[in-house]
Amino acid sequence: MDFLRPDTLAEALALKAQRPDAVPIAGGTDVMVELNFDHRRPAALLDLTRIAELRSWDADGDNGDTVRIGACVPYTRIIEELGERLPGLAMASRTVGSPQIRNRGTVGGNLGAASPAGDTHPVLLAADATVEAASTRGTRLIPATDFYLGVKRNALEPDELITAVHVPATRAPQQFSKVGTRNAMVIAVCSFAVALHPAQNRVGAAVGSAAPTPRRASAAEEFLSAELTSTNQWESPKPLLDSVKRRFGDLVAEAASPIDDVRGSAAYRKHALSVLARRTLGWAWQDYSGKVA
Amino acid sequence: MRVNVTVNGEPRQADDVWEGESLLFLLRERLGLPGSKNACEQGECGSCTVYLDNTPVCSCLVAAGQVQDREVRTVEGLADGDRLDPVQEAFVEAGAVQCGFCTPGLVVAAHDLLDRVPQPSDPEIREALAGNLCRCTGYEKILDAVRLAATRKAAPRGSGAQESGSR
Numbered sequence: 001m002d003f004l005r006p007d008t009l010a011e012a013l014a015l016k017a018q019r020p021d022a023v024p025i026a027g028g029t030d031v032m033v034e035l036n037f038d039h040r041r042p043a044a045l046l047d048l049t050r051i052a053e054l055r056s057w058d059a060d061g062d063n064g065d066t067v068r069i070g071a072c073v074p075y076t077r078i079i080e081e082l083g084e085r086l087p088g089l090a091m092a093s094r095t096v097g098s099p100q101i102r103n104r105g106t107v108g109g110n111l112g113a114a115s116p117a118g119d120t121h122p123v124l125l126a127a128d129a130t131v132e133a134a135s136t137r138g139t140r141l142i143p144a145t146d147f148y149l150g151v152k153r154n155a156l157e158p159d160e161l162i163t164a165v166h167v168p169a170t171r172a173p174q175q176f177s178k179v180g181t182r183n184a185m186v187i188a189v190c191s192f193a194v195a196l197h198p199a200q201n202r203v204g205a206a207v208g209s210a211a212p213t214p215r216r217a218s219a220a221e222e223f224l225s226a227e228l229t230s231t232n233q234w235e236s237p238k239p240l241l242d243s244v245k246r247r248f249g250d251l252v253a254e255a256a257s258p259i260d261d262v263r264g265s266a267a268y269r270k271h272a273l274s275v276l277a278r279r280t281l282g283w284a285w286q287d288y289s290g291k292v293a
Numbered sequence: 294m295r296v297n298v299t300v301n302g303e304p305r306q307a308d309d310v311w312e313g314e315s316l317l318f319l320l321r322e323r324l325g326l327p328g329s330k331n332a333c334e335q336g337e338c339g340s341c342t343v344y345l346d347n348t349p350v351c352s353c354l355v356a357a358g359q360v361q362d363r364e365v366r367t368v369e370g371l372a373d374g375d376r377l378d379p380v381q382e383a384f385v386e387a388g389a390v391q392c393g394f395c396t397p398g399l400v401v402a403a404h405d406l407l408d409r410v411p412q413p414s415d416p417e418i419r420e421a422l423a424g425n426l427c428r429c430t431g432y433e434k435i436l437d438a439v440r441l442a443a444t445r446k447a448a449p450r451g452s453g454a455q456e457s458g459s460r
Contacts, residue, residue, distance in 0.1 A: 031356075033335040037334065183423065185424060
């Protein structure tokens with residue numbers, strides 16, 4: 001095995017082009033588990049932790065309205081530094097692993113592993129995030145919606161590295177919730193994120209750990225967006241009808257295609273998702289109503 | 294490969310390091326520092342917790358090659374010679390140690406907490422130690438130890454407030 005230690009992004013991209021079989025490693029919280037248990041023996045490890053440009057975030061876009069988070073920024077920094085601008089992502093980051101894991105783990109790694117249970121995926125989907133991928137051929141932006149292709153499979157080409165994720169900054173409410181047996185160190189049994197987009201009269205919603213990939217609950221998004229818009233509630237929000245919350249929860253559950261496994265049954269996951277959807281929507285809407293009033 | 298790293302303030306060098314091995318293996322098997330314990334090897338138990346550039350991490354999840362030119366502080370580096378760190382002292386006095394396997398990781402995690410938050414609330418202590426598993430004592434004595442260490446650090450020995458058992 002080779003251990004490749006680039007100091008710059010340009011070097012890293014050149015190495016990845018020469019060695020597409022090299023496995024990128026940042027926080028190591030996924031890759032090292034596979035190595036420790038001999039589940040994987042890559043030809044090379046490509047250490048990204050020495051590359052300064054991957055360890056910073058900045059607000060880009062015309063009005064600083066999008067936050068570009070370098071692939072190697074750990075969860076702890078997202079929680080501490082971006083909680084106000086990216087409430088949903090910070091919330092999901094707080095639920096990752098333990099303090100030690102959050103000190104090392106990164107959104108870039110979550111995207112690279114593309115586990116259906118990754119905690120940040122539902123938020124990235126609901127918040128319209130974009131994944132920045134680079135190679136010696138250039139840089140491209142992949143909408144999160146198009147990024148997840150299958151269980152632990154993503155849209156990266158073999159010579160590409162994830163360099164950043166772009167997440168629209170917002171003051172509008174976002175919520176994330178997940179089900180697990182305890183607060184720390186839990187792989188989600190199922191998870192859910194909702195993001196209100198009042199400027200577009202739209203709601204984003206996505207499920208995790210309940211299908212081969214994280215995925216948007218499109219029918220639920222469309223139902224709720226239409227309902228809120230047709231009743232003029234973006235301008236003058238009222239308490240949501242139970243029937244609306246219930247329908248939203250049902251549509252979220254329908255978006256999932258979970259399996260039975262050691263963490264929970266498919267039927268349980270669907271039920272839990274409908275509960276998470278109703279609950280998180282209730283929180284987000286209460287928050288929104290308070291802000292508009 | 295060769296790895297050069299500063300451990301507990303001293304420059305160290307290890308040769309013939311396998312590219313896929315962890316910092317934990319490097320510390321225990323190559324640098325003679327068995328304080329950090331090897332239990333789960335997947336970041337679940339926290340018994341291998343060390344500081345990497347002043348940040349607590351699971352050393353089993355850091356590739357040895359990633360610590361080249363960096364600074365590691367292990368549980369062995371907390372005491373000042375024969376004088377235990379207040380956190381270590383408090384673990385002894387509060388009876389927060391039974392089999393002792395989880396203790397090094399808990400001591401490092403608690404040490405970091407008290408550096409950042411000198412007077413933590415109980416929820417803050419629980420949250421900070423959420424990544425460290427103990428299978429013997431239950432956690433009450435451990436919480437007692439962290440509270441005791443916080444009190445000690447606020448009113449160090451010599452101020453006459455308390456007598457310590459670690460002479």
